[in-house]
Amino acid sequence: MSYLKPLFSHPKLPKNKLGYTLKEYEGSLSTLCAGCGHDSISAAIVRACFELSIEPHLVAKISGIGCSSKTPTYFLGNSHGFNSVHGRMPSVATGANMANRDLVYFGVSGDGDSASIGMGQFVHVIRRNLNMVYVVMNNGCYGLTKGQDSATADQGSKNKSGSINPFQAIDLASMAIELGASFVAQSFSGDKQQLIPLLKAAIKHPGFAFLNVISPCVTFNNNPGSTKSYDYVREHIDATSAKDLVPGKNEIKIKYEAGMSTQVEMHDGSEIQLNKLALDWDPEDRNSAVNALQKARAKDEILTGLLYANTDWNDLHRTLKTTKTPLNQLKENELCPGIKVLNQVNASFR
Template sequence: MSYLKPLFSHPKLPKNKIGYTLKEYEGSLSTLCAGCGHDSISAAIVRACFELSIEPHRVAKISGIGCSSKTPTYFLGNSHGFNSVHGRMPSVATGANMANKEMVYFGVSGDGDSASIGMGQFVHVIRRNLNMVYVVMNNGCYGLTKGQDSATADQGSISKSGHVNPFQAIDLASLAIELGASFVAQSFSGDKQQLIPLLKAAIQHQGFAFLNVISPCVTFNNNPGSTKSYDYVREHIEATSVLDFVPHQEEIKTQYDEGKSTRVELHDGSEIQLNKLSMDWNPEDRVSVVSALQNAREKQEILTGLLYINTEWKDLHGTLNTTKTPLNRLKEEELCPGTEALNQINIGFR
């Protein structure tokens, strides 16, 4: 079987503002299991970057180890990529971001890569508010090692082997909010209508944007009794809002159902429009978000949509007051101030 994509394409494919077709944002053919939710997330990333007219060479994709961490191969094939070691993706992303802050950074991880071996790194990249999009493709199992329960598997869920999980799950969205993530959202791989606007908003957000996406494993965790299966998720989804992404300085016509709505402005002036469904939920109030997540958990529901956003907190570059020029563009005369300046600095420490 060949895994090479054909080089030809229809000459009249739609193009975005910078003249690229969707094909320029695709990657290699996926070798994941047919029907894997991860492929749907990859397709949503492709669509989001295409519609935002992001130049592929301005994107850096960084991942760890796992089924999810293979996916950067399957989207944005013309962008930069780095596959790191298990659980260490945040360190590599931090180093790259500090060197060149003008790139769009995608961190792709899984529930094992982030909630187990990489938990320490996950915690610290959040509290530093690194400017990146961090996507967890959450299937509740270790797909590369025959489907054992991961740390996000819900208590009482039943694996394909019939094993009942006795442990409480780590709720990554609640943890991200508690640790100070400035953008937190949850979605389902099978709901592109919700996922694509969330990805667009996450890309435009200046700070750490976390997306926890339930992505069923069709091979090891799509059975009756699993709380990460397609059937279970579809039956237990409770959306926070109907949302759309409103690009900066570009007219967009939308129509929303009756009910209260709000607009959240991002740093570049673009907005997220929310049609509020949960009356006790406010995306700018951490307390109400945590309460809404807890209430949904008690009802065995999966709360999806934009959960929390804060546009006031500085990202890591703002906190450290780094130079406006990316570090990788600074020349020797800018990096080395000279003997006299260094002597004055040393005197200040005496």
């Protein structure tokens, strides 16, 4: 079996501003189970990058281990990619980002990869506000090892073997907000009308952008009793808002009430337009976002949409005052300032 897609494409396929078709943003054929929600997320990433006219070679995809971490093979085949160790994707992404801030960084992870073995790394990449898009493909189970409950499996949820999960779930979206993530959103793999604009907004966000995407495992966690199944999620979704990304526009800003619209401006001038549907919820208020999540959880609802955005927080490069030039482009005279400067440095330690 070949994992490569055929080279033939229709000559009249739509093109973006760069003259690329959607095909230039695709990857190899997926080897995941038919109907896997992860493939829908990959397709949404392809569409988001295509619509934003991002150069594929200016994207870096980094993942850990798991079904979710296989997906970078299935999108943006002309981009940089690194499949790292289980739970260690954030540190690899940090190193790459520090060396070259000019790339768009996609960190792809799973609920086991981030909420268990990678929890420590997840926490610290948030507090440093690394400029990246961090996507968790959350199915509540370990799909590669026959469907055991993961740390995000809801208490009382039934897995395929019939076992009831006795433990409370780790809520990654709430945790991200509590830890200071500057952009937090939640979506469902089967809702591309919501997921694609969220991904576009996350790419444009100047800092750490976290997306927790419920992505049902059709093989091990799509059974009656599972709170991560297609049927359960569709019946319990409560959307915060509908969104559009408005690149590079200067929009009039207004105060708004429930049922009205507002824009959250990004540093580069792009804006997320929000149609506010929920009472007592403000995407720019951290406490309001946490409260909205907790209220939804108490009602067994899955709150989706943009939950929180903070555009005033410095990303890691601004915090550390790093060079704007990628390290591989620095010249010898910049890397080695000379004996005079070295003597001054040595003298400062005496």
